Amino acid sequence: MISPFTSLLFAAAIGGVLLLFFWPDSGLFWKWKRGLASTRRILVEDALKHLHDQEYHGYTTTLSSLSGALTINRDEAAKLMARLQSIGLVKTIGDGFELTPDGRKDALRMVRIHRLWEKYLADETGVAAIEWHKRAEKLEHHMTRQEAEALAVTMGNPTYDPHGDPIPTASGKLPPRKGCQLTDLDVDEVARIVHIEDEPAAIYAQLVAAGLNPGMQVRLLEKSPQRLQFIANGEEIVLAPVVAANVTVQRLPKEAETNGSFATLCALGVGEKGEVVAISPNCRGQQRRRIMDLGVIPGTVISMEMTSASGDPIAYNIRGAVIALRKSQADMIQIKRVEEAVEK
Structure with missing residues (x-):
């Protein structure tokens, strides 16, 4: 027969377990329930972003495309799409799906928050370029509309993210897609990079390693099924077509090509001079402001001392002051040697 004391201990233990699981707000059950709701909300928001991305690029969203983008199985994708339809955010069109006006509004809100975070991470932190997208993917789900607008104001209401994607306005306005793939250029055509796709991450890492950024001018030198060779801001670069296809460019007239041969500040020898042409887009945030505060702006003539x-x-x-720069900093300053420039 169980003693009263043992029964009391057993009841106390059961009560403790129940409190651990069901204590208001902080109990494990309620934390699990909130986590489940958060996961469902994140799936909905990610699905809306996928639908918008497909729509923006002229593609139709299917269960296969959704399951691939969100790494869920086809059954889960079907249930998710049914939920989006039930709450009026998505409608069926042929064999696929498209956003309703309400769905498009919510999707653009998420796209705006995501790209604002990418811009912030690029310009205001030391986070590596390959990490911007991944971190923004996590941060975007925990920011309110009001917090997003406050972030935008602190950055001066930017219009483009660091990859060249337009940031939707607070009212949901977004300019149409422009340009063509780098692989569409003909040999000797000149263009400007307007966008670099950040997915898949493995291909984006190659583009980052090649030093490519929106705003760079390119001229195609050679084109074959195996490789593309081109000049970007004075440097020759070779990419596989599958990698180059993730770069969007806008064609320029041949006469718009920047003239002259360019180098970086690192190329100067002792006593040599160069005129600053540009600062690399890779130089961001505080580092860029510090370099510009030193007087390094287009037109400045710099000499290498020692x-x-x-x-x-x-x-x-x-500008009359001897200043030490690391090689990594000097390599981001593009110059024309003074033999090709008018010294100022």
């Missing part, structure tokens, strides 16, 4: 014993940093004369 190197340190290790070769890094390097001392340069910038």
Whole structure:
């Protein structure tokens, strides 16, 4: 026969377990329930973004495309799409799906928050380019509309993210897609990079490693099924077509090509001078502001004074002051040697 004391201990233990699971707000059951609701909300928001992306690029969203984008199985994709239809965010069109006006409004809100976060991470933090998209994917689901507008104001209401994607306005306006793939250019055509696709991550990493950024001017040198060779801001780059297809460009007239041969500040020898042409788009945030505060702007003539014993940093004369720059910084400053420039 069980003693009263044992029964009391057993009842206390059961009560403790019940409290652990069902204590108001902080109990494990309620945390699990909130987590499940959050997961469902995130799936809905990610689905809306996928539908918008497909629509923006002229593609039809299918269960297969949705399951692939969200890494869920086809049955889960079907249930998710049924839920979106039931709440009036999606409608069926032929063999696929498209956003309703309400769905498009919610999708653009999520796209705006995502691209604002990418812009913030690129310009205001030291986060590596390959991490911007992944981190923004997590942060976007925990920001309210009001917080997004406050973030936009602190950055001066940017209109494009660091990949060249337009940021929807607060009212949901978005300019139409422009340009063509880099692979569509003919040999000797000149164009400007307007967008670099950040997915899949493995291909984006190759584009980052090649130093490509929106705003760069390119000229195609060679084109074959195996490779594309082109000049980007004075440097020759070779990419496989599957990688180059993730770069969107806008054709320019041949006469618009920047003239002259360019180098970076690192190329100067002791006593040599160069005129600043541009600062690489890879130089962002505080680092870019610091370099510009030193007087490094287009038109400034800089001379190389000396190197340190290790070769890094390097001392340069910038507007009468001798300033040490790391090689990694000097390599982001594009110049024309003074033999090709008019010294100022």
